Amino acid sequence: MNQPNKFIISGGGTGGHIFPAIAIANALKAKVENAEFLFIGAEGRMEMEKVPAAGYKIIGLPIRGFDRKNMLRNVKTLMLLAKSMYKAKKIVKDFAPNAVIGVGGYASGPTLKVASQLGIPVIVQEQNSFAGVTNKLLSDKAACFCVAYEGMERFFPKEKIILTGNPIRQDLQLDPKRKEEAYKFFNLDPAKKTLLVIGGSLGARTLNQSLLGHLETLAQSGIQVIWQAGKIYIENLRKESASSITKDIILTDFVARMDYAYAIADLVISRAGASSISELCLLGKPSILVPSPNVAEDHQTHNAMALVHKDAAVMIKDVDAKEQLVPAALKLIEDNLQLSQLATNCLKLAEKDSAARIADEILKRAK
Ligand SMILES: CC(=O)N[C@H]1[C@@H](OP(=O)(O)OP(=O)(O)OC[C@H]2O[C@@H](n3ccc(=O)[nH]c3=O)[C@H](O)[C@@H]2O)O[C@H](CO)[C@@H](O)[C@@H]1O
Numbered sequence: 001m002n003q004p005n006k007f008i009i010s011g012g013g014t015g016g017h018i019f020p021a022i023a024i025a026n027a028l029k030a031k032v033e034n035a036e037f038l039f040i041g042a043e044g045r046m047e048m049e050k051v052p053a054a055g056y057k058i059i060g061l062p063i064r065g066f067d068r069k070n071m072l073r074n075v076k077t078l079m080l081l082a083k084s085m086y087k088a089k090k091i092v093k094d095f096a097p098n099a100v101i102g103v104g105g106y107a108s109g110p111t112l113k114v115a116s117q118l119g120i121p122v123i124v125q126e127q128n129s130f131a132g133v134t135n136k137l138l139s140d141k142a143a144c145f146c147v148a149y150e151g152m153e154r155f156f157p158k159e160k161i162i163l164t165g166n167p168i169r170q171d172l173q174l175d176p177k178r179k180e181e182a183y184k185f186f187n188l189d190p191a192k193k194t195l196l197v198i199g200g201s202l203g204a205r206t207l208n209q210s211l212l213g214h215l216e217t218l219a220q221s222g223i224q225v226i227w228q229a230g231k232i233y234i235e236n237l238r239k240e241s242a243s244s245i246t247k248d249i250i251l252t253d254f255v256a257r258m259d260y261a262y263a264i265a266d267l268v269i270s271r272a273g274a275s276s277i278s279e280l281c282l283l284g285k286p287s288i289l290v291p292s293p294n295v296a297e298d299h300q301t302h303n304a305m306a307l308v309h310k311d312a313a314v315m316i317k318d319v320d321a322k323e324q325l326v327p328a329a330l331k332l333i334e335d336n337l338q339l340s341q342l343a344t345n346c347l348k349l350a351e352k353d354s355a356a357r358i359a360d361e362i363l364k365r366a367k
Contacts, residue, residue: 003032003033003363004032004098004099004363004366004367005032005033005034005035005036005098006035006036006095006096006097006098007025007028007035007036007037007038007097007098007099007100007101007362007366008037008038008039008040008091008092008095008097008099008100008101008111008115009021009024009025009037009038009039009040009100009101009102009103010039010040010041010100010101010102010103010107010108010111010112011041011047011102011103011104011105011106011107011108011134012039012041012042012045012046012047012051012103012105012106012107013042013045013046013047013104013105013106014046014105014200014201014202014273015046015050015200015201015202015273015275016127016200016201016273016274016275016276017047017103017104017105017127018046018047018050018051018103018201019050019168019169019201019275020103020125020127020166020167020168020275020355021039021047021051021101021103021125022050022051022054022056022169023167023168023169023170023354023355024101024103024125024167024355024358024359024362025037025039025054025056026169026170026355027167027355027356027358027359028359028362028363030356030359031356031359031360031363032363037056037057038056038057038058038059038091038095038097039051039056039057039058039059040058040059040060040061040088040091040107040108040111041058041059041060041061041105041107042060042061042063042064042105042106042107043060043061043062043063044060045060045105045106045107046201047105047107048060059091060107061083061084061087061088061106061107061110061111062080062083062084062087063080063081063084063106063107063109063110064077064080064106065077065106081110084107084110085110085113085114087110088107088110088111088113088114089114089117089118091111092111092114092115092118092120093118097115097120098120098121098366098367099120099121099122099123099362099365099366099367100112100115100120100121100122100123101122101123101124101125101362102122102123102124102125102134102135102138102142103124103125103127104124104125104126104127104132104134104135105132105134106134108124108134108135109134109137109138112124112134112138112141112142113138113141116138116141116142120367121143121365121366121367122138122141122142122143123142123143123144123146123358123361123362123365124138124142124144124145124146124156125145125146125147125164125166125167125358126145126146126147126148126152126155126156127148127166127274127275127278128148128149128274128299128303129148129149129151129152129274129299129302129303129306130155130296130297130299130302131152131154131155131156132296133296135155135156136155136156139155139156139157139160140157142156142160143160143365144160144161144162144361144365145160145161145162146162146164146357146358146361147161147162147163147164148163148164148165148166148274148278148351148354149163149302149306150163162361164351164354164357164358164361165278165350165351165352165354165357166274166275166278166351166354167354167355167358168275168278168279168282168354168355169258170355171259172258172259172262172279172282172283173259173283174259174262174263174283178259178260178263179263179264181260182257182259182260182261182263182264183264185257185260186226186250186260186261186264187247187250188224188226188248188250188264189224189248190264192222192223192224192248193222193223193224193266193267193333193334194223194224194225194226194264194265194266195223195224195225195226195265195266195267195268195269195329195333196225196226196228196261196262196264196265196267196268196269197211197225197226197227197228197268197269197270198228198255198261198268198269198270198271198276199228199229199230199270199271200270200271200273200276200292201254201273202230202231202232203228203229203230203231203232203233203234203253203254204230204271204290204292205233206290206318206321206322207269207271207290207321207325208229208230208233208237209321209322210290210321210322210325210326211225211227211325211326212237212240212241213322213326214325214326214327215241215244215245215249216244217326217327217330218249218326218330219244219245219246219248219249221330223248223330223333224248224249224250225248225249225250226250226252226255226261226265227249227250227251227252228252228253228254228255228261229251229252229253230253230254231253231254233253234251234252234253237251238251258279262279262283262285265285266286266333266339267285267286267287267288267329267332267333267339268280268285268286268287268288269287269288269290269325269329270287270288270289270290271289271290271291271292271300272289272290272291272292272300272301272303272304272315273292273300273303274303277289277303277304277306277307278350278351278354280307280313280346281307281312281346281347281349281350281351282347282350282351282352284343284344284346284347284350285343285346286313286332286338286339286340286342286343286346287307287313287314287342287346288313288314288315288316288325288328288329288332289304289307289308289313289314289315289316290315290316290317290318290321290325291303291304291315291317291318292318293318293319301315306349307346307349310345310346310348310349311341311342311345312342312345312346312348312349313342313346314328314332314342316328
């Protein structure tokens with residue numbers, strides 16, 4: 001019997017949906033000879049850039065989110081939704097995949113809906129402890145839901161849930177050679193401690209303001225910092241921080257080589273997005289988590305608390321960050337005992353081989 005080898009993967013919007021999608025494709029590629037992939041994303045969103053950079057083809061739908069405040073704008077949004085459904089149907093029919101995988105985000109709604117209408121098996125991967133709107137709407141259509149947290153039967157039928165963990169990019173694995181390369185890559189000093197600051201895939205205003213307010217202290221602390229500010233914040237931040245940025249502070253909009261950044265990080269300050277948390281656990285990185293208050297049902301606090309309860313991370317609330325974050329980080333990064341306890345405890349929470357396990361579930365259900 002021929003092995004299923006054609007897959008559509010749909011979703012995106014932020015790195016938290018896109019990178020798991022790429023990890024799933026890579027895992028399928030490792031298992032399936034002559035595998036063919038097509039990604040379906042939303043026009044103008046991050047996936048249209050990141051997916052081709054990972055070597056996969058993507059087509060964009062003209063879809064966008066509903067605006068709760070501006071009803072007039074939603075008339076246009078409805079028209080775009082109809083257009084997206086039509087376009088998705090044509091793409092799915094033409095490509096004729098053996099399975100369609102949804103990772104959350106606007107584009108996965110129409111794609112998964114038309115796939116299920118066409119009788120193609122649909123598999124959903126939900127990264128968070130709280131299900132996204134699109135994924136919830138698919139609860140009766142999908143063949144299974146690969147999830148990362150317990151208790152997801154609040155959102156999906158119990159018999160369809162499989163606890164796989166979040167698929168993490170394989171290229172993040174640490175090795176000593178990579179560490180050496182990483183110091184060179186960032187032009188940083190192996191003799192100094194390194195603090196990595198990551199505001200999720202888009203950057204985080206609160207983290208930026210917290211660092212900006214303590215820049216002098218940071219510059220004089222003797223540690224070095226990789227500071228990911230986010231595409232929308234970087235320009236202003238460069239202006240505001242110019243006089244205090246030393247060669248020990250690397251300010252960037254986005255870290256393309258997260259493998260290098262993690263490799264040399266003694267401590268990570270991070271938002272509590274699902275993939276960020278899974279990566280910190282898999283790599284055993286001590287962290288201070290500052291959950292975003294701007295996400296559905298405060299799910300980042302739930303994500304963070306799963307670690308805090310096991311003494312596997314420190315949490316600082318968004319409202320306290322400006323005052324407490326930098327002093328807490330400077331204290332923790334010098335406390336080798338606490339750093340190593342946090343590292344050991346978060347390693348215990350890692351779900352290994354998630355991408356390969358999800359690929360197996362997809363292959364079991366593909367037509
Ligand atoms: C504000 C918002 O809506 N956040 C959501 C979004 O987060 P967000 O898109 O920030 O996603 P995650 O924290 O889950 O993942 C971020 C990913 O981007 C990568 N990365 C990040 C920064 C960088 O400079 N370079 C880089 O490669 C990280 O290594 C990681 O793989 O999706 C997540 C998964 O559904 C949710 O849990 C978050 O609540």
